[in-house]
Amino acid sequence: MDKNQDIISQKITFINRISVRISIIILAVLVLGIGTAAFYFIQMQNSTILQSREKAIKEESEVIYLAIKNNMLAGEARIAVDLFKDFASSVFVDDIKLYRTTGVTAFSDNSTLETVNNILNDKKFTPKTKFILKEKIENKDFAKTVKTIDEVFVKDIKSENKQLIIYQPLINQPRCSTCHGTGHVLRGVLRIASSINEPYRQARQNSLFSIGIYSVVIFVLTILIILFINKVIINKILNIGDVVMSVGEGNFDSKVSIKENNEIGLLAKRINKMIDGLRERFRLTKFVSRSTLEHVKADNEILLGGEKKVITVLFTDIRGFTHFSEKRDPSDVMKILNKVMKLQSKIINQFDGDIDKFVGDEIMAIFEGQDMVLRAAKAAEKIKKELILSIDEDIKTIAVGIGINTGEVISGNMGGERRLDRTVLGDTVNIGARLCSAAGRNVIVLSEYSYNEIKEFVSVTEHNPIKVKGKDKPLKIYTLKETL
Amino acid sequence: MKKKIIFWLLVVLIISCMKMEEKYQTIGDYTKWKKPVDKVLDYAVPGHGKDLRVIYANSKAFEVKQKKKGNQIRYKFPDGSIIVKAIYANKADVGKNEKMITYMVKESKNPKSQDNWLYFMQKKGEKPVLVGSKMCIRCHEAANETHQYFDGNKNGDFMDYIFVPFNK
Numbered sequence: 001m002d003k004n005q006d007i008i009s010q011k012i013t014f015i016n017r018i019s020v021r022i023s024i025i026i027l028a029v030l031v032l033g034i035g036t037a038a039f040y041f042i043q044m045q046n047s048t049i050l051q052s053r054e055k056a057i058k059e060e061s062e063v064i065y066l067a068i069k070n071n072m073l074a075g076e077a078r079i080a081v082d083l084f085k086d087f088a089s090s091v092f093v094d095d096i097k098l099y100r101t102t103g104v105t106a107f108s109d110n111s112t113l114e115t116v117n118n119i120l121n122d123k124k125f126t127p128k129t130k131f132i133l134k135e136k137i138e139n140k141d142f143a144k145t146v147k148t149i150d151e152v153f154v155k156d157i158k159s160e161n162k163q164l165i166i167y168q169p170l171i172n173q174p175r176c177s178t179c180h181g182t183g184h185v186l187r188g189v190l191r192i193a194s195s196i197n198e199p200y201r202q203a204r205q206n207s208l209f210s211i212g213i214y215s216v217v218i219f220v221l222t223i224l225i226i227l228f229i230n231k232v233i234i235n236k237i238l239n240i241g242d243v244v245m246s247v248g249e250g251n252f253d254s255k256v257s258i259k260e261n262n263e264i265g266l267l268a269k270r271i272n273k274m275i276d277g278l279r280e281r282f283r284l285t286k287f288v289s290r291s292t293l294e295h296v297k298a299d300n301e302i303l304l305g306g307e308k309k310v311i312t313v314l315f316t317d318i319r320g321f322t323h324f325s326e327k328r329d330p331s332d333v334m335k336i337l338n339k340v341m342k343l344q345s346k347i348i349n350q351f352d353g354d355i356d357k358f359v360g361d362e363i364m365a366i367f368e369g370q371d372m373v374l375r376a377a378k379a380a381e382k383i384k385k386e387l388i389l390s391i392d393e394d395i396k397t398i399a400v401g402i403g404i405n406t407g408e409v410i411s412g413n414m415g416g417e418r419r420l421d422r423t424v425l426g427d428t429v430n431i432g433a434r435l436c437s438a439a440g441r442n443v444i445v446l447s448e449y450s451y452n453e454i455k456e457f458v459s460v461t462e463h464n465p466i467k468v469k470g471k472d473k474p475l476k477i478y479t480l481k482e483t484l
Numbered sequence: 485m486k487k488k489i490i491f492w493l494l495v496v497l498i499i500s501c502m503k504m505e506e507k508y509q510t511i512g513d514y515t516k517w518k519k520p521v522d523k524v525l526d527y528a529v530p531g532h533g534k535d536l537r538v539i540y541a542n543s544k545a546f547e548v549k550q551k552k553k554g555n556q557i558r559y560k561f562p563d564g565s566i567i568v569k570a571i572y573a574n575k576a577d578v579g580k581n582e583k584m585i586t587y588m589v590k591e592s593k594n595p596k597s598q599d600n601w602l603y604f605m606q607k608k609g610e611k612p613v614l615v616g617s618k619m620c621i622r623c624h625e626a627a628n629e630t631h632q633y634f635d636g637n638k639n640g641d642f643m644d645y646i647f648v649p650f651n652k
Contacts, residue, residue, distance in 0.1 A: 174530070174647075178632065182530050
């Protein structure tokens with residue numbers, strides 16, 4: 001029982017639970033597998049958002065470049081400056097400026113105008129009095145544009161105001177060269193700065209939203225998986241475990257009530273079949289003695305044959321049973337007989353005796369080990385008393401005669417391959433049976449051998465030796481008055 | 485296995501791209517080609533300054549097609565067209581001692597092409613270099629508008645980025 005209690009009270013740690021382990025594995029697969037795919041997808045999506053905006057900005061800058069290039073052909077700085085202002089205030093760009101190759105802002109003085117007039121050899125263009133603020137740009141991107149005469153794209157995403165800055169070289173085209181001369185390829189550099197805050201904000205929002213949805217999905221999936229595993233597998237396994245525990249406690253009427261057509265259902269069927277088999281075998285054990293059971297448990301191979309040992313044998317027999325049963329209905333007889341047998345069996349077991357067999361109204365029991373004779377005597381005394389004092393109408397008139405003998409016997413297996421019996425044989429047994437036959441109603445007869453073992457512990461009446469069947473020499477006997 | 489496949493695909497792509505440009509590392513004796521304009525171009529232009537220029541083109545270039553679209557004619561040079569601009573420092577060098585040659589190759593399927601043209605520049609004694617910047621194309625864009633060279637393209641026809649009139 002203690003072992004069962006240990007099993008019942010055994011707690012499974014959280015991490016050892018199957019549902020938890022499976023959930024961890026599935027979670028790991030979802031996070032690593034689908035998570036990796038989702039991460040890649042989000043990255044690609046964000047990259048697409050950013051790249052498409054960058055592409056749009058580059059295309060817008062190309063349009064701006066063409067507009068400015070053609071606008072500049074008019075040669076009027078004011079118109080060009082106004083165009084720049086319009087672009088700067090548009091949604092396309094944050095800032096737009098034209099720089100000379102020296103890095104100084106265009107339209108900040110009359111130097112270009114004067115150069116043009118010199119080339120044309122004509123004061124075609126009137127010097128201006130109003131200029132835009134003179135600034136000088138000095139950074140490696142501008143320098144690179146001037147050197148390579150190629151576009152340079154700069155992504156400034158470190159500051160709060162994220163921008164894509166494009167440095168566009170303004171080429172001295174054939175039509176430009178009419179006024180500006182042919183001695184140079186690069187007229188200036190257009191710097192266009194466009195905000196890319198919005199696509200980054202969108203990308204960030206997209207990431208957060210995706211992560212949020214993904215987390216919720218993972219969480220819900222995990223819960224559902226745990227619930228599913230618990231419902232479909234774990235609870236059913238625990239149910240089977242409860243039934244097995246109940247069977248272990250001797251309740252062979254327990255059954256697993258799972259009827260599903262799956263592996264668990266199949267296991268349940270097999271368990272139930274096993275319980276049926278155990279129930280059958282358990283019932284069979286009632287038909288064999290305890291020593292037979294222990295012998296079967298201990299012996300891997302059941303062999304015919306026996307061994308010598310010293311035991312105490314106790315025989316009881318209901319006095320006048322034949323006469324008693326003649327007058328009664330067989331079912332009543334059986335009922336009364338079973339009551340008496342049950343009473344005697346209980347007492348014999350109480351004193352650690354082993355019922356070897358029931359033969360009609362007779363019981364043959366064996367006592368082994370320490371104090372075997374005294375225990376047999378006490379068992380016999382109690383049987384006698386309980387029958388006498390019984391208030392059960394059926395059995396209070398029943399009396400038994402009991403014989404006890406001690407000595408060497410042969411104990412072993414006899415019979416054939418398909419049917420065996422384990423019993424004890426020998427003169428000791430026969431004498432025990434004879435003493436029982438000789439015992440009167442409620443009389444307990446001890447053999448000399450038995451009495452000698454317990455004489456300090458019992459009060460007896462000594463009798464003259466009696467002659468028993470099968471023995472030449474009369475046997476000295478004692479009747480038990482009481483155990484001390 | 486996947487990494488190996490990608491590696492070899494890249495190698496093939498690079499080699500094929502290289503092969504595309506390697507194809508034009510040598511263009512042969514262009515001086516034997518036909519000239520779309522016979523005269524030596526002696527007026528200053530941005531990018532070449534006062535250097536003298538002689539234009540040659542391979543036979544493929546002369547297969548240029550024309551298509552009328554509304555009031556505009558659209559010219560289209562076939563892939564493989566090569567137009568060479570031999571540059572000379574002075575008149576005495578013309579035809580003998582070019583300072584540099586630049587040439588355009590029509591390769592519409594080449595990802596490095598700019599408006600379907602590859603621009604090469606080869607200084608005397610050096611290997612040709614593919615021009616990656618927009619230095620050349622930004623100027624040649626003007627060929628598709630009215631300009632001051634040759635017939636001036638008064639109609640604003642789409643000249644496929646070539647100033648020199650072919651088959652006009």
